[in-house]
Structure formats: structure tokens, C-alpha cells
Amino acid sequence: MxxxxxxxxxxxxxxxxxxxxxxxxxxxxxxxxxxxxxxxxxxxxxxxxxxxxxxxxxxxxxxxxxxxxxxxxxxxxxxxxxxxxxxxxxxxxxxxxxxxxxxxxxxxxxxxxxxxxxxxxxxxxxxxxxxxxxxxxxxxxxxxxxxxxxxxxxxxxxxxxxxxxxxxxxxxxxxxxxxxxLTRPMRLDGVQGSAEPAELDATRVALYTVTMDDDGLLLQGLADTHQGLVVAGFGVGHAPAALAPVLGELAARIPVVLTSRTGAGSIVRNTYRSVGSEWDLLQRGLIDGGFLDPYKARVLLRLLLATDDDIAAAFGQYV
CATH class of the missing domain: 3.40.50.1170 (L-asparaginase, N-terminal domain)
Known part of the structure; x- marks a missing residue:
């Protein structure tokens, strides 16, 4: 063989x-x-x-x-x-x-x-x-x-x-x-639909890294040019308060996945309650990216959009 x-x-x-x-x-x-x-x-x-x-x-x-x-x-x-x-x-x-x-x-x-x-x-x-x-x-x-x-x-x-x-x-x-x-991680469900190269090429997903004193100007008009967005938030999934309504408005139009920019660990769901906290952003319709880093979350969201797969269920495996 x-x-x-x-x-x-x-x-x-x-x-x-x-x-x-x-x-x-x-x-x-x-x-x-x-x-x-x-x-x-x-x-x-x-x-x-x-x-x-x-x-x-x-x-x-x-x-x-x-x-x-x-x-x-x-x-x-x-x-x-x-x-x-x-x-x-x-x-x-x-x-x-x-x-x-x-x-x-x-x-x-x-x-x-x-x-x-x-x-x-x-x-x-x-x-x-x-x-x-x-x-x-x-x-x-x-x-x-x-x-x-x-x-x-x-x-x-x-x-x-x-x-x-x-x-x-x-x-x-x-x-x-x-x-x-030494250890065998459970094999998760992959993308169920058939991803055609041409369809994938036509699917645009942006990656936005949140930074200190972020005004969100780079996000203006994004929903008109992209089918999805991944947000690399602070720590366990935070953004400046001024950015929260901007992200919420985007999540009402396109799928927006919340991840951490730290490089390890998961975002949380209920630890903080201020405007721009992970709880607030999830309440505004952002999708929990769990343990996925921003780069992999973008790959997954793009595949899911190109195949019309269930986005919430797919990301739910990493929460």
C-alpha cells in the first residue's frame, strides 16, 4: 500500500x-x-x-x-x-x-x-x-x-x-x-455540504481585530461587500462599548462570529455584563466562536456560507 x-x-x-x-x-x-x-x-x-x-x-x-x-x-x-x-x-x-x-x-x-x-x-x-x-x-x-x-x-x-x-x-x-x-481527540462533524471551488471563491468573509480605542470605521459598508465577519475580540470576547452597536447592526444582516485575539482559550458567555462584553455581544446576535482562533473561524464560516450548512450547529462543536 x-x-x-x-x-x-x-x-x-x-x-x-x-x-x-x-x-x-x-x-x-x-x-x-x-x-x-x-x-x-x-x-x-x-x-x-x-x-x-x-x-x-x-x-x-x-x-x-x-x-x-x-x-x-x-x-x-x-x-x-x-x-x-x-x-x-x-x-x-x-x-x-x-x-x-x-x-x-x-x-x-x-x-x-x-x-x-x-x-x-x-x-x-x-x-x-x-x-x-x-x-x-x-x-x-x-x-x-x-x-x-x-x-x-x-x-x-x-x-x-x-x-x-x-x-x-x-x-x-x-x-x-x-x-x-498519546491522545485521540474526538473527530468532529465537518462541513456536510459539498464545497465547490467556484462557490468558495465567491464567498467573502472578513476578519476584524478589535484594538484599543477602536472607532469601527473600517466596518462601515462591510455587509454590502461580504457575506460574513469574524471578530477577534479582546480577552474572553470583548469590544469597546462604542463598537457594540456597530457589531450588533452587522449581525442583523450577516453572520458575525466572536472569537478571542489572544491565541489560546475560549470566549466566555456570562462572566461580564457591561456594554461590549461577551454577554452583550452575544445578546446582539454574534455567534459564539468558542475555542476556535480567528483564523480557523474564518475558514469555517466561509465553508459554511459556501455550502449553506447550519452555522450555529457547526460552531457549537467548539464552544
Missing amino acids: SIALFTLGGTIGMAGKHRLTGEDLAAAVPGLSELGRPVEIQDIEAVPSANLTAAKMLEVVDAASKAVSAGAGGVVVTQGTDTLEETAFLVDQVWPHPQPFVLTGAMRNPTLAGPDGPANLLAALRVACSPAARDLGALVVFKEEIHAARWVRKTHSTSTATFVSPNTGPIGHVVEDRVRV
């Missing part, structure tokens, strides 16, 4: 002006022959991850699904790290198979001392081969750590230890040649 490897570019494949192919990446991995599985490589359009789109990732998911239907026991995707936490969460919402879908990349390109790409790729391939990784949805593997897509975040601009899961920690590790899954 083979493993399907799809390459999307990124730092892992940057060798100066030369872009490495999947064959090049595989050739640089020591011990790959000991994997015991053939690796079937497909090079996708190599782009910086800042240029990746949701529609492109749906195309990759479709290609990966066909590979699994043809007998692949797991999937690995290499890409740039800038948007990896978002692409992984998108994949997690739509991946229908028990076979592992593993994403990885690198922080140091192959021309630098100590490139991390070969080790990350080998660990990712081992996870994709492992029966222990089945039924876990999309996973991110970096520095021999296994992270669930719905919790992982990029937290440092240059460190090779950039990927962490602040709320939970990694769900497992690759130790020597063994994949050790």
Missing part, C-alpha cells in the same frame, strides 16, 4: 532560485527506503503559501481523495508554513476518509545549515503510514510532533518549533521510527 505525496512549494522546496521537485525532496530524506511503503509523488503548482487559495486546497483534497480510492494508505502534503494552520483546518473540515491526511513543511530551506525539511517529511510519511493515525482527520507534523489540525498554530516567525497547539499540546510524537499517538 502506497503513500501519496503532494508538493505545493514553500520553504521546504526552495534551493535558491531552483525549486525542488517531490523527487528531489524524497531523495534528500535519509532512511526513506526503510519506510516499507512506496511513495507516489505528484507535484502541484509550486507557490508561496501566501498565494494558496481555499479553491486550490479543495483541488488538492480531491486529488488526494482519488489517490486514496486508488489504494493509497495515507496522504502527505508539503507546503509553505505561512498559511499551513489554515489549510490544515480547511482540509480537516472536508476530508471524508479514515486514512491520515498529513501536512508538513520547513522553516529552514535546503541551502541553510540544519534544514528541517527532510526530518519533517520523514516524520510526516511515517505518520501517514501508521494505523494509529487513522480516523484523526487532518494532522500537522513538525519536529516529530503530531498536532490536530483544529488546534495547531504557527507561533514564531523563524523558529523551527513554530507549530504548537496552545490549548491542548501535541496529540502524539514520532519517536525513532515509531508513531505514538
Whole structure:
């Protein structure tokens, strides 16, 4: 049984002006022959991850699904790290198979001392081969750590230890040649409808980060140009009092999801009662984003709007 490897570019494949192919990446991995599985490589359009789109990732998911239907026991995707936490969460919402879908990349390109790409790729391939990784949805593997897509975040601009899961920690590790899954998070319901790339491209969801002394001018007219909004509020879900009616008016026209800008933890529901508090904003019609960070909440809301799925029920899984 083979493993399907799809390459999307990124730092892992940057060798100066030369872009490495999947064959090049595989050739640089020591011990790959000991994997015991053939690796079937497909090079996708190599782009910086800042240029990746949701529609492109749906195309990759479709290609990966066909590979699994043809007998692949797991999937690995290499890409740039800038948007990896978002692409992984998108994949997690739509991946229908028990076979592992593993994403990885690198922080140091192959021309630098100590490139991390070969080790990350080998660990990712081992996870994709492992029966222990089945039924876990999309996973991110970096520095021999296994992270669930719905919790992982990029937290440092240059460190090779950039990927962490602040709320939970990694769900497992690759130790020597063994994949050790230490905890199995319950697989949540993904997006139920079929997300078409063209429909997703046409669905616009804004992300607004609340700041001190915020006047909300940037939100004017937003409901005329976007189908949804994610608000990254202070702390447990707060906004300045002057912003509360503005957000309430928007929530009356389009779905508005309330999250925390802090990077970890959930918003609350009933702790504070002042104007602009989480209780006040939820009373005004904002949707509880729970433990989802703003970036993942935006991915989910966009998928839900594109598929006409139940928005409240989907976000309710993360509360």
C-alpha cells in the first residue's frame, strides 16, 4: 500500500532560485527506503503559501481523495508554513476518509545549515503510514510532533518549533521510527455540504481585530461587500462599548462570529455584563466562536456560507 505525496512549494522546496521537485525532496530524506511503503509523488503548482487559495486546497483534497480510492494508505502534503494552520483546518473540515491526511513543511530551506525539511517529511510519511493515525482527520507534523489540525498554530516567525497547539499540546510524537499517538481527540462533524471551488471563491468573509480605542470605521459598508465577519475580540470576547452597536447592526444582516485575539482559550458567555462584553455581544446576535482562533473561524464560516450548512450547529462543536 502506497503513500501519496503532494508538493505545493514553500520553504521546504526552495534551493535558491531552483525549486525542488517531490523527487528531489524524497531523495534528500535519509532512511526513506526503510519506510516499507512506496511513495507516489505528484507535484502541484509550486507557490508561496501566501498565494494558496481555499479553491486550490479543495483541488488538492480531491486529488488526494482519488489517490486514496486508488489504494493509497495515507496522504502527505508539503507546503509553505505561512498559511499551513489554515489549510490544515480547511482540509480537516472536508476530508471524508479514515486514512491520515498529513501536512508538513520547513522553516529552514535546503541551502541553510540544519534544514528541517527532510526530518519533517520523514516524520510526516511515517505518520501517514501508521494505523494509529487513522480516523484523526487532518494532522500537522513538525519536529516529530503530531498536532490536530483544529488546534495547531504557527507561533514564531523563524523558529523551527513554530507549530504548537496552545490549548491542548501535541496529540502524539514520532519517536525513532515509531508513531505514538498519546491522545485521540474526538473527530468532529465537518462541513456536510459539498464545497465547490467556484462557490468558495465567491464567498467573502472578513476578519476584524478589535484594538484599543477602536472607532469601527473600517466596518462601515462591510455587509454590502461580504457575506460574513469574524471578530477577534479582546480577552474572553470583548469590544469597546462604542463598537457594540456597530457589531450588533452587522449581525442583523450577516453572520458575525466572536472569537478571542489572544491565541489560546475560549470566549466566555456570562462572566461580564457591561456594554461590549461577551454577554452583550452575544445578546446582539454574534455567534459564539468558542475555542476556535480567528483564523480557523474564518475558514469555517466561509465553508459554511459556501455550502449553506447550519452555522450555529457547526460552531457549537467548539464552544
